[in-house]
Amino acid sequence: MTTQTTDQAPDMIQVTGLTHYYGPHPAIQDVNFGVRRGEILGFLGPNGAGKTTTMRILTGYMPPTRGKVTVDGYDIVEKSLEVRRKIGYLPETVPLYTDMTVTNYLRYMGTLRGMAPRAIKRRINDVIDVCRLEQYRKTFIGKLSKGFRQRVGIAQAIIHEPEVLVLDEPTIGIDPIQVVETRKLIQDLGKEQTVVLSSHILPEVSAICERVLIINEGRIVAEDTPSNLADRLQGMERMEIEIGGTVAEVLPVLRSVEGITDVSHRRSEDREIYTIQIRRGLDLRDEISRAVISSGWSLLSMQSVGMSLEDIFLRLTTHEEL
Ligand SMILES: Nc1ncnc2c1ncn2[C@@H]1O[C@H](COP(=O)(O)OP(=O)(O)OP(=O)(O)O)[C@@H](O)[C@H]1O
Numbered sequence: 001m002t003t004q005t006t007d008q009a010p011d012m013i014q015v016t017g018l019t020h021y022y023g024p025h026p027a028i029q030d031v032n033f034g035v036r037r038g039e040i041l042g043f044l045g046p047n048g049a050g051k052t053t054t055m056r057i058l059t060g061y062m063p064p065t066r067g068k069v070t071v072d073g074y075d076i077v078e079k080s081l082e083v084r085r086k087i088g089y090l091p092e093t094v095p096l097y098t099d100m101t102v103t104n105y106l107r108y109m110g111t112l113r114g115m116a117p118r119a120i121k122r123r124i125n126d127v128i129d130v131c132r133l134e135q136y137r138k139t140f141i142g143k144l145s146k147g148f149r150q151r152v153g154i155a156q157a158i159i160h161e162p163e164v165l166v167l168d169e170p171t172i173g174i175d176p177i178q179v180v181e182t183r184k185l186i187q188d189l190g191k192e193q194t195v196v197l198s199s200h201i202l203p204e205v206s207a208i209c210e211r212v213l214i215i216n217e218g219r220i221v222a223e224d225t226p227s228n229l230a231d232r233l234q235g236m237e238r239m240e241i242e243i244g245g246t247v248a249e250v251l252p253v254l255r256s257v258e259g260i261t262d263v264s265h266r267r268s269e270d271r272e273i274y275t276i277q278i279r280r281g282l283d284l285r286d287e288i289s290r291a292v293i294s295s296g297w298s299l300l301s302m303q304s305v306g307m308s309l310e311d312i313f314l315r316l317t318t319h320e321e322l
């Protein structure tokens, strides 16, 4: 799946054929997507789906086994310094130094990123303001609540004024009031910056993001706006059918079967495969066979495919951990 841009500007992030193995097991496989400039993109998937793996690669913290990522045209492996300058990263577990005060920690992180002392001073004031940390400037990080620590994590991610922000589960484990505030903060940041955030909670990405990619078992399985995803959540099942017939003739016949909501087609090694979405609770195997055979085509195979989007959604909506 490749994302097409509607404007002329190339994507801020372009991911092609990304695959990563830890030992013999693929954590992500052939992941392709683009992120437009200024967009807030949600990366949604259940535990172990491959979100953190993808983000660690995007931010240049780990080279991929295969595939290519560019950020503003720079290859993340060949130009990792440039890429790191452009990206602010809130990792899944932020390495915060608990015996440093908020200000000292932010100064330290600015220095690590090669910023000049005067720029650091100015930016500390800015990020403390943006992340609403005024009262905690001199507080030791170890004394902060989880929600405020997360804000310090976001503050360090934006200290060097990156064009892109990558946030890995930014609201996990914080209380509901702080969740609302953190979501608002991310949306505000998203007005100026390109943001990619991950979550395993559907309402979270719906609240913040303009577009959502769903990742499951290391593969991107859907891409849509939050409202379209909500419509798709109405329920459906997915089947793959192989039919011996002319594609241009088969497509309209399948689409005319009552209860089929969507049909797509691909060719695989000279076989014509149709993926159909069926309204939840319907068993259309008879109807489909009859429609195919009465048209004079052969029905070569018919099977339910993997986890339906709905199954994934169920897992995503029932794992709210607030
Ligand atoms: N360092 C590692 N060594 C070996 N396997 C790993 C490592 N990190 C992740 N994995 C495996 O890779 C797969 C993807 O993990 P990843 O952490 O990217 O998922 P995730 O979507 O971020 O999950 P979560 O929602 O739990 O954070 C999982 O099967 C995980 O067990």
Ligand SMILES: [Mg+2]
Pocket (backbone or CB within 6 Å): 051, 052, 053, 092
């Ligand atoms: Mg993760």
